[in-house]
Amino acid sequence: MSGTTRALRSDAERTVRTILAAAERVLSKNPAASMEQIAEAAGVARTTVHRRFASRDALVAAMADWATRRFAEAVDAAHPETTPPLVALYQVTANVLRVKIDWGFAMNLAYTTDAAAQVHADAEERCERLFARARETGMLRADVDLRWARRVYYALIHESAQDRDGDPEALAARLVDTLLRGLGTGQGL
Amino acid sequence: MSGTTRALRSDAERTVRTILAAAERVLSKNPAASMEQIAEAAGVARTTVHRRFASRDALVAAMADWATRRFAEAVDAAHPETTPPLVALYQVTANVLRVKIDWGFAMNLAYTTDAAAQVHADAEERCERLFARARETGMLRADVDLRWARRVYYALIHESAQDRDGDPEALAARLVDTLLRGLGTGQGL
DNA sequence: AGAACTTGCAACACTAATGTTGCAAGTTCG
């Protein structure tokens, strides 16, 4: 039984992922797109979408959860609490960019689901803790506000993720450089 | 005749602005809000909204135009082509923040209308020209990409505008400081 | 008071999207 159902279930799983990917593509271009448009982009009938997701809200919630899971993996993989701050910053940035480039819309649904909200709230805290370590090691200025630092960092992540065909490593390098050094020379300040 | 119609017309104008302000308030919280919700927030009947704006799209377009006009005024008032770059940067930033704090949603409709699109495209060019001047005077690093500079600047404007109750001058100061100096000390790079 | 105009209200028509169901056709696997 488990062999059979596993095979059959994997078909369904594949369909689910196809739909999620299509929804990301369509909704990132037009957040008000209909289920019909999403189904068409996924190459399935609208009824199939409704079979997999009870409602539009359920589909959106599934997108939030899916992207959030990938986001959490991206953060964890960089071991931001144990790696030296600068290295961690590069790693997290590149990893998160990889996810955000593909799931930009879904990642903006951070506070749609309780589970997703929890992960993102945790991530914010971890981010600020990383910046706290960076400040202690003299990497960040002593007077920098951690909350503002995180907000600027997030804003730069968001902006960098618009370069959908760029190399995540290069994007991360530019981002970190801008975050730490800014764009000025320091003349006339 | 002109006296009479002017008085009557001003009533209508007042209603129009009330509706625009309400739409901004409501739609910034929920972009999918209905005309009913907007009307309620404006303290008028839904039919009144429909009398002033032929359709939902027309309302949204009016919001885009209104915010764009205020945005253009904010930029012009800073005389970014003739004032020294650093001063101009502060002035433009503070002025634009004042508008964006109140019309954040409407300002994101930049490319809804042809007229608005034109203004915003112009503003982007003017922004990059300002940064070009800043680079020539040694305020910005010589190797900085103007397009990236503008994108970072816009991202910081967007983020700063979230502090809806902050003093625009103080927000501008923090923004420019972050843009030019970044958040790092320069140690270990 | 009277003209010009605006508003709220109730009622209506219309549309687009959502969500459901039944069934025939197809697949994967044992």
Added chain:
DNA sequence: CGAACTTGCAACATTAGTGTTGCAAGTTCT
């Protein structure tokens, strides 16, 4: 092959939002 399961298709019910109209009541100004 037959069981389990999934899909597409057609048809349907329901709803929420949009946009329209007529009319009575109200205002502002002359």
